[in-house]
Amino acid sequence: MTTHYIACDLGAESGRVMLGTLSNGLLSLEEIHRFPNITIRLGDSIRWDILRTFDELKKGLQKVAQRGIAPASLSVDSWGVDYVWSGLGQDMLAPAYIYRDPRTDARYEKALATVGREKIFAETGIQFMSLNTLYQLIADMENSPELVRQADGFLCIADYLNFLFSGVRRTEESMASTTQIYNPVRKAWSKELISAFGFPESAFAEIVASGTELGLLKSSVCEETGLKGVKVVATCSHDTGAAVAAVPAGEGDDWAYLSSGTWSLIGVELPKPLINEAVREVNYTNEGGFGGTTRFLNNIVGLWILQECRRDWERMGVNWDYAELNRLAGEAAPLRTLIDPDDSRFLKPGDMISKVEAFARETGQPVPSNPGEFTRAILESLALLYRHTLAKLEELTGRSIRKLHIVGGGSQSKLLNQFAADATGRPVFAGPVEATAIGNILIQAIAGGQLSSLADLRKTVGDSFPIVEFQPSGKPEWMEAFDRFEKIRG
Numbered sequence: 001m002t003t004h005y006i007a008c009d010l011g012a013e014s015g016r017v018m019l020g021t022l023s024n025g026l027l028s029l030e031e032i033h034r035f036p037n038i039t040i041r042l043g044d045s046i047r048w049d050i051l052r053t054f055d056e057l058k059k060g061l062q063k064v065a066q067r068g069i070a071p072a073s074l075s076v077d078s079w080g081v082d083y084v085w086s087g088l089g090q091d092m093l094a095p096a097y098i099y100r101d102p103r104t105d106a107r108y109e110k111a112l113a114t115v116g117r118e119k120i121f122a123e124t125g126i127q128f129m130s131l132n133t134l135y136q137l138i139a140d141m142e143n144s145p146e147l148v149r150q151a152d153g154f155l156c157i158a159d160y161l162n163f164l165f166s167g168v169r170r171t172e173e174s175m176a177s178t179t180q181i182y183n184p185v186r187k188a189w190s191k192e193l194i195s196a197f198g199f200p201e202s203a204f205a206e207i208v209a210s211g212t213e214l215g216l217l218k219s220s221v222c223e224e225t226g227l228k229g230v231k232v233v234a235t236c237s238h239d240t241g242a243a244v245a246a247v248p249a250g251e252g253d254d255w256a257y258l259s260s261g262t263w264s265l266i267g268v269e270l271p272k273p274l275i276n277e278a279v280r281e282v283n284y285t286n287e288g289g290f291g292g293t294t295r296f297l298n299n300i301v302g303l304w305i306l307q308e309c310r311r312d313w314e315r316m317g318v319n320w321d322y323a324e325l326n327r328l329a330g331e332a333a334p335l336r337t338l339i340d341p342d343d344s345r346f347l348k349p350g351d352m353i354s355k356v357e358a359f360a361r362e363t364g365q366p367v368p369s370n371p372g373e374f375t376r377a378i379l380e381s382l383a384l385l386y387r388h389t390l391a392k393l394e395e396l397t398g399r400s401i402r403k404l405h406i407v408g409g410g411s412q413s414k415l416l417n418q419f420a421a422d423a424t425g426r427p428v429f430a431g432p433v434e435a436t437a438i439g440n441i442l443i444q445a446i447a448g449g450q451l452s453s454l455a456d457l458r459k460t461v462g463d464s465f466p467i468v469e470f471q472p473s474g475k476p477e478w479m480e481a482f483d484r485f486e487k488i489r490g
Helices: 050-066 102-114 117-124 133-143 145-150 157-166 191-197 219-225 239-245 277-282 304-315 322-331 352-362 371-397 414-424 435-447 454-464 477-489
Strands: 002-010 014-023 026-036 039-042 045-048 073-077 083-087 151-156 212-216 231-234 255-260 263-270 285-288 294-301 403-407 428-430 468-470
Touching: 002 050, 002 157, 002 435, 014 050, 014 435, 026 050, 026 435, 026 454, 050 157, 050 219, 073 157, 073 239, 073 435, 083 133, 083 145, 083 157, 102 117, 102 133, 117 191, 117 277, 133 145, 133 191, 145 151, 151 157, 157 212, 157 231, 231 435, 239 255, 239 285, 239 294, 239 435, 239 454, 255 371, 263 371, 277 371, 294 371, 304 322, 304 352, 304 371, 322 371, 322 414, 352 371, 371 414, 371 477, 403 414, 414 428, 414 468, 414 477, 435 454
Parallel strands: 002 073, 073 231, 255 403, 403 428
Antiparallel strands: 002 014, 014 026, 039 045, 083 151, 212 231, 255 263, 263 294, 285 294, 428 468
16 A cells, blocks of 8 residues: 655755655655745844745645645644734734744743742743743733734644644644643643733644644645645644654663754653653753653754854855865864853854854863864764763663664764764664654554554654664763863853
């Protein structure tokens, strides 16, 4: 039996329409359409051009239809925390803010002071970041109270696009779990926090489990794209939820995952949330996974710092691609300059080269002088942060982590993968690169009855895609560098 599925996979930099074909227990993938994910300046704010994104996704569906392919279903996944309000008979009341917009900074501190960290964490189990949906909604309540009063619908990005495709307004569980307004124990919106901050409770859509069929593609979209009879499924709407579902881990719980991209999300899969004072103090998080699992993880900055440096070089007139940057980094002196990727200065866009230089000066280290040195400093520092995070995961969960699975776009960097193995002292298994799209598609296959379980899904991934192993070198300078890294972090 051969069945086709479509994953509409959205990342911070680009979006893709991916065609998945499942036949005889093997999955093949094909990129049908790719487009840049555009942000726009609107006054002093930064917004997503979501309607343009919707239009680009429909172009991808048109290309599928033009080839005479009849997919069984489609689903959208995206990053978390950002959202769209609808109301007054309109599907969109205002363009969606990007999570890096600075409007949340003051509201974040105010919310923690009024309701308290203890209450918010006990309700949600989610790590504290000023970009979380909770603080964005507080900003809306203060900046645009009339807009919020008129709103009768609130959906995060992927769920919103699934709504535009199907006409069915639902919030998928893994996406709801990223908002810091969801209670993972009760598996429902936190009425306590919604009431405490005065959000319109009626606007929050019903939460459904990962792999829920929403309905058929709307007739208007069918006419526009040429597709007919296609189901719309809420897989794991949150991209990391989909990616973790596609981690090709075998039996046992001695593994951790790292979804490597703009963000680095590193964690373990638990059967239920882990919410206690020790977890709150180190700011780890409990997010929903497929099949009712919990993604217990730390969300740290990832390749974002390098992406921003690359944009800085482009503004200087030099366009370095990632392959060339990795080659130059491989030629640079090892463990010369380290940064703390978690330092708050690195979270905001703009002037990233100067921020790295300033950090080096402040900590008495050599200042990187060329793209190779910058890239190596960033990648080595990320690898050392992985070591720190794995140790903390073992401490909090009582598990012994013996191997690390790296999935996502960052798994293409052989240099970073080797650094991760060297820094952590654990074998690294890299791949699949397209874990998010794969997870999206294979959860659709479970919803459609072609696969039976998460274990079946992961076996299909392992059978279908190459996984590359990196062994730690055992070089003692990595241990010395880790000690220096921990001192730099304070």
